Amino acid sequence: MGQNEPVPSLLLIEDDDAIRTALELSLTRQGHRVATAASGEDGLKLLREQRPDLIVLDVMLPGIDGFEVCRRIRRTDQLPIILLTARSDDIDVVVGLESGADDYVVKPVQGRVLDARIRAVLRRGERESSDSATFGSLVIDRAAMTVTKNGEDLQLTPTELRLLLELSRRPGQALSRQQLLRLVWEHDYLGDSRLVDACVQRLRAKVEDVPSSPTLIRTVRGVGYRLDPPQ
Amino acid sequence: MTQEHQGESRGWSAARKGVWSRLRFTSLRLRLVVVFGLVALTAAVSASGIAYWLNREAVLTRAQDAVLRGFEQEMQNRAGALPEHPTQDELQHTAGQMANSSQRFTVLLVAENPEGRTVYGSSGGLNGFSLRDVPASLREAVTERQKITSNNKYAYHLYWQRIVDGDTPYLVAGTRLIGGGPTGYMLKSLEPEAKDLNSLAWSLGIATGLALIGSALLAQALATTVLKPVQRLGTAARRLGEGKLDTRLRVSGTDELADLSRTFNRAAEALEKRVADMAARDEASRRFVADMSHELRTPLTAITAVTEVLEEELEFEGGGIDPMIEPAVRLVVSETRRLNDLVENLMEVTRFDAGTARLVLDDVDVADQITACIDARAWLDAVELDAERGIHARIDPRRLDVILANLIGNALKHGGSPVRVSVRECPRGVGGAEGTEGPGAVVIEVRDHGPGIPEDVLPHVFDRFYKASASRPRSEGSGLGLSIALENAHIHGGEITAANSPDGGAVFTLRLPRDVSALTERDAEAEDTRGDGESPSGGTGGTRGEGAEGDA
Numbered sequence: 001m002g003q004n005e006p007v008p009s010l011l012l013i014e015d016d017d018a019i020r021t022a023l024e025l026s027l028t029r030q031g032h033r034v035a036t037a038a039s040g041e042d043g044l045k046l047l048r049e050q051r052p053d054l055i056v057l058d059v060m061l062p063g064i065d066g067f068e069v070c071r072r073i074r075r076t077d078q079l080p081i082i083l084l085t086a087r088s089d090d091i092d093v094v095v096g097l098e099s100g101a102d103d104y105v106v107k108p109v110q111g112r113v114l115d116a117r118i119r120a121v122l123r124r125g126e127r128e129s130s131d132s133a134t135f136g137s138l139v140i141d142r143a144a145m146t147v148t149k150n151g152e153d154l155q156l157t158p159t160e161l162r163l164l165l166e167l168s169r170r171p172g173q174a175l176s177r178q179q180l181l182r183l184v185w186e187h188d189y190l191g192d193s194r195l196v197d198a199c200v201q202r203l204r205a206k207v208e209d210v211p212s213s214p215t216l217i218r219t220v221r222g223v224g225y226r227l228d229p230p231q
Numbered sequence: 232m233t234q235e236h237q238g239e240s241r242g243w244s245a246a247r248k249g250v251w252s253r254l255r256f257t258s259l260r261l262r263l264v265v266v267f268g269l270v271a272l273t274a275a276v277s278a279s280g281i282a283y284w285l286n287r288e289a290v291l292t293r294a295q296d297a298v299l300r301g302f303e304q305e306m307q308n309r310a311g312a313l314p315e316h317p318t319q320d321e322l323q324h325t326a327g328q329m330a331n332s333s334q335r336f337t338v339l340l341v342a343e344n345p346e347g348r349t350v351y352g353s354s355g356g357l358n359g360f361s362l363r364d365v366p367a368s369l370r371e372a373v374t375e376r377q378k379i380t381s382n383n384k385y386a387y388h389l390y391w392q393r394i395v396d397g398d399t400p401y402l403v404a405g406t407r408l409i410g411g412g413p414t415g416y417m418l419k420s421l422e423p424e425a426k427d428l429n430s431l432a433w434s435l436g437i438a439t440g441l442a443l444i445g446s447a448l449l450a451q452a453l454a455t456t457v458l459k460p461v462q463r464l465g466t467a468a469r470r471l472g473e474g475k476l477d478t479r480l481r482v483s484g485t486d487e488l489a490d491l492s493r494t495f496n497r498a499a500e501a502l503e504k505r506v507a508d509m510a511a512r513d514e515a516s517r518r519f520v521a522d523m524s525h526e527l528r529t530p531l532t533a534i535t536a537v538t539e540v541l542e543e544e545l546e547f548e549g550g551g552i553d554p555m556i557e558p559a560v561r562l563v564v565s566e567t568r569r570l571n572d573l574v575e576n577l578m579e580v581t582r583f584d585a586g587t588a589r590l591v592l593d594d595v596d597v598a599d600q601i602t603a604c605i606d607a608r609a610w611l612d613a614v615e616l617d618a619e620r621g622i623h624a625r626i627d628p629r630r631l632d633v634i635l636a637n638l639i640g641n642a643l644k645h646g647g648s649p650v651r652v653s654v655r656e657c658p659r660g661v662g663g664a665e666g667t668e669g670p671g672a673v674v675i676e677v678r679d680h681g682p683g684i685p686e687d688v689l690p691h692v693f694d695r696f697y698k699a700s701a702s703r704p705r706s707e708g709s710g711l712g713l714s715i716a717l718e719n720a721h722i723h724g725g726e727i728t729a730a731n732s733p734d735g736g737a738v739f740t741l742r743l744p745r746d747v748s749a750l751t752e753r754d755a756e757a758e759d760t761r762g763d764g765e766s767p768s769g770g771t772g773g774t775r776g777e778g779a780e781g782d783a
Binding site for chain 1: 531574593594603607
């Protein structure tokens with residue numbers, strides 16, 4: 001993070017006062033601007049008012065829960081969302097990832113881990129100085145960080161965009177889930193491969209003609225994923 | 232010592248009891264058969280004995296009466312016509328005539344001829360009937376002159392006797408004409424009657440045998456009807472003992488066995504209810520632990536975030552913290568970390584207990600995983616790794632990391648470095664001999680160079696909160712590490728065994744199947760049967776991800 005870059009602004013949606021206060025304290029000390037909301041409704045209102053760069057979202061919220069908040073944000077916005085989940089129980093994580101979250105951390109969360117995840121997610125949206133690539137009707141403009149399909153702009157989250165960029169950088173080459181986790185999510189060696197799977201699903205829904213029979217992003221059995229130029 | 236002795240003798244007597252009860256069980260059947268057989272035998276033998284005896288008397292008496300009447304007649308008609316002192320020829324002639332009567336007996340006449348000599352007349356020729364064939368007692372009785380009284384009108388009577396010559400029964404009779412005349416004897420074979428009686432005896436014998444066989448069969452059938460409910464009861468009791476608590480007997484009838492079945496059913500019901508109660512209580516306490524560790528997370532999250540701020544403050548050059556308070560802050564920081572680990576482990580354990588733990592599979596290089604695990608914990612200097620790259624397995628990498636971290640961490644803590652980790656492939660499945668076919672197993676061995684594990688501790692190393700020594704009540708670990716490692720191996724269908732190496736030091740051997748997909752596919756089928764767009768069996772990771780396509 002460069003010195004002259006603007007300080008990223010976060011929105012923390014967490015109903016528990018103690019956690020909210022503590023995380024706000026910790027994240028502020030890590031150098032973030034933090035706005036907080038105690039419920040999903042407040043969070044959505046603040047999102048419209050303040051346009052933060054990233055949302056840290058607790059799953060267990062009174063009223064509309066974190067998954068629903070996530071889904072509502074995704075209808076209009078592609079900004080990164082990190083889920084705070086109280087359980088690493090699989091169903092929670094899977095539902096969270098399917099509702100559009102970019103990453104998740106399990107409570108009790110360490111401030112440093114959360115900070116690292118936040119920075120990794122933010123880095124995904126950073127521009128590269130590179131050319132563009134074409135895969136059939138799909139055009140990836142790396143310089144402008146845009147993807148068009150049949151001339152139409154696709155609304156991709158930074159994570160989806162980064163995943164597509166990493167795959168398109170090595171067309172025809174299979175990348176393992178662990179490799180993708182390191183490249184895109186900057187996770188350590190123990191990344192959760194479900195992050196990759198969920199993100200691939202969302203990406204396919206946006207870039208493939210028929211998402212259930214993908215022709216661009218192919219699954220390589222026993223290895224991972226591969227971006228194929230269409231025949 | 233005495234206790235041991237008692238135990239031994241108890242075991243012996245129990246064994247003897249077992250044999251005894253088996254014997255008794257079979258002898259119940261045997262006893263029934265024997266008793267039935269005896270009853271049938273007695274009844275049949277006495278019935279046929281009486282029948283034989285009565286028949287025999289009736290047959291013999293009838294035959295005998297007819298013969299004797301005929302003989303008497305002949306004596307009066309023929310011998311009475313003879314002169315007082317007949318000649319030999321006359322006697323012989325008369326005897327022949329008498330023998331030609333309807334009864335077909337042989338006759339011997341004895342008289343004195345006019346010269347005073349005794350003469351014989353026999354119907355059977357020279358080899359035939361002679362006086363020698365007549366028993367002496369009979370001769371005496373016949374020739375004895377009796378006093379004439381009011382009760383006894385005649386001086387001589389007809390006497391008879393049954394004799395057996397060779398195998399043939401005969402009737403011998405004799406009498407003397409009153410008022411002088413020859414003494415007559417007759418001999419009649421009873422062979423036809425004996426033959427009839429023999430065949431009757433045979434028939435009765437066969438009937439007795441049939442009755443015996445019938446009674447044995449009947450006893451067998453009865454034993455079966457009595458013993459079958461007993462056997463059913465035995466089977467039901469065994470099933471109950473095997474834990475099938477819903478075992479019940481069908482109650483039919485109102486006899487003692489039905490009563491016993493009812494009692495059994497009541498007992499089984501009570502047992503089932505009690506076990507269900509205990510299971511519910513167990514479940515409740517398990518849920519309590521799960522809920523509690525869950526509730527602990529919220530405050531812990533807040534505390535952890537804040538202690539990190541304090542920690543950074545400590546590390547900050549020129550220290551913003553009062554040196555007097557610094558040890559306190561450090562203690563809070565380290566203990567918060569410990570508490571975090573403990574709660575994390577408790578959560579893990581409750582997930583295993585509740586059966587909600589799931590595998591997230593990925594294809595990994597085992598050697599890379601081990602290197603990464605060691606590297607991440609800065610153990611590179613203390614661990615020797617003997618593993619070739621290229622051993623791939625389809626497992627849950629996070630769970631493998633948990634297992635490795637616990638095994639290696641435990642070895643470092645208790646065994647001392649260098650810890651040696653070796654990996655090899657095993658073509659057989661995890662189960663060894665009963666092994667599953669397929670891709671085989673990966674065997675990871677963690678060996679330390681410490682004093683090893685005491686024999687009495689060895690069976691408990693995987694127990695929760697088991698501390699190797701009572702004098703060391705507080706170890707650095709949570710006391711759950713090895714237990715969690717084992718649960719993680721089990722959920723893969725793998726196994727961890729602990730042993731002492733002959734060269735000293737403890738050896739923990741982890742065996743994991745190389746492809747756990749089969750295990751998780753069953754789970755996945757149960758909870759989620761959505762199709763996969765590209766690869767029909769992409770394992771859990773793939774299946775879950777791919778399956779979402781339809782919804783996306």
